[in-house]
Amino acid sequence: MVNSYIPNTFRMPVKARVMAEYNSLSELRELLADHHGEPILPVGEGSNLLFTHDYEGVVLISRMVRARALDEDKDSVLIEAEAGLKMDTLIEQLCDMGLWGMENLSHIPGTVGASAVQNVGAYGVEAKDVIVRVNTLSIADGTERVFTNEECQFGYRDSIFKNELHGRYIVTSVVFRLQKDGEPRLDYGNLRTAVHGVPTPSSIREAVIAIRRQKLPEVTELGSAGSFFKNPVISSEQFLALQMQYPDIPHYDALGGIKVPAAWLIEQCGWKGKSLGGARCYEKQPLVLVNAGNATPDDIVNLATAICRDVKTKFNITISPEVNYI
Template identity: 40%
Template sequence: MSISISLKPFNTFGLDQRCARLVEVTSRNELIKECLKAFAADKPMLILGGGSNLVLTDDFDGTVIRILTRGIEVTETDDAFLLTVEAGENWHALVEHCLQHNMQGLENMALIPGTVGAAPIQNIGAYGIELNQMCDWVEYLDLQTGEVKRLSNEECLFDYRDSIFKGELRDRSVILSVGLRLAKMWQPNLSYGPLTEFSPDTVTAWDIFKKVCEVRQSKLPDPKVLGNAGSFFKNPVVTAAEYQRLATEFPGIVGYALSDGTVKLAAGWLIDQAGLKGYQQKGAGVHANQALVLVNLGEATGESVCELARYVIATVSAKFGVKLEPEPRVMGRNGEISI
């Protein structure tokens, strides 16, 4: 099978790799049928949503299935709105749709790129909120058995940028739809960054939405202008003792205490303080306004992006003794690979 179909329009890094076969599916039945067909062919398969969490390092020697399924259904209980959302729905559009219909709770996660089906995989989050706080269930196709299964929130094993879909179910599941539970008694989350300036007594969900959009747009480059995958690195989590050591040596370090006693460090601050903001090599760069973002300056390849990421990881580790981990999936010729 010749590798002739360009994937450049379908990944936000704008990396010019190709694939042997591209299938775009718009219905759940079609999605199940095409996934099982590709899985049975015993060739590499890549499930693609918005392409916003992906680094392509080579042409893909298999089938790429692009999920374009749509649908948002809402039912109610006395205390909550219950949403069933198809995997191909755009995440930011869903956040806006909910606010337009007076359903609050997702506003802190405005402008996170990608689709709803990708959201549970790495338990997306921003500004003090994570998906697992609203996720009721996830329905997926088990590629090995051909069955459609539903996992409860607890069964998804959500953790920081992690879930069962990155572990036990990796390479054997395709998310079909996601169930969300949005409480009618809305409580604003103003714990993070610029949101602390709001008063909980007067703030509205639209206020939070607009502020998050404003901040993200001021810091994060538009992928249509400068190819990127959003935040490239996870915020590292360290012990309280390690945080105290770092705070003593680096008094300006930015950290957020977590409920289990550990501390989440701001990876962007670490990269910035390591002198890497604006750094460039081989067509890839650390964004000048937000060090957490790696960008394609026009001529980058997937390998040059990975090479830059490795340099950032090594530099931060040498200065702070803290190991950064990448967020995006890195894809080689036959499937996911390590950076």
């Protein structure tokens, strides 16, 4: 058992009634049996969580951090990584090995387990593009269950583990397929111009890290959970009406309509760089809300609520948090 604050990159000083770490599947099964029927929350680095109060349940943290090659064919390698491993540590190793597929996801905080739950994404790539299967343990009875990529029902920062199976499974490891000869994916943002020399997994990784460092706060320096809001998808009719009023409105085609960057909407509402209590809308990227010093959970919630309200009033668009409130 661990008796300290729950890890979270917003740096909220919150505690759990019980917080425990495990080093093996048998230890995890024992913990699940000991706490049968109690609220259970698996936490990685807490980089997508906003704790609004202490957690009246059991926080479980994986210390299982190994990765290994399972199989390979002439084109690709199957890698299994345990859920507690830092995603970026894995990606660094894979890039060093010259394997393609995850380089665009470099420098995203968090663990391998959460990457599947969240379907993390950046620079035109999502975890779902490389995930083959997700190994889990049932919280109710400790039995193992394997989910294929399709069964995970991945969506934009979304999966079955956030929806109908929310709170029912703990991800124990994830199997990824990496390519030996990959296609660089450089069409997103200014990635192409940021890559120096021949694009390789490592040179793309370096470029991604350099861009991210310019735009996003480092969790070691400023508390945040990355992008606080999802980019909304609106109907073509609503978009065309808005475009008449705002000819420069940025947009992308998306499943079910037109995606409008929430950062632009927030900036238009005048929130960029503004504070409310101890919370601030980050001056370099308004999609990010930061703990400017001593923010309370209420400060972050109040700022998020005010931003949502203003975007709704000005554009009649509902933006919703990507961050999980606990």
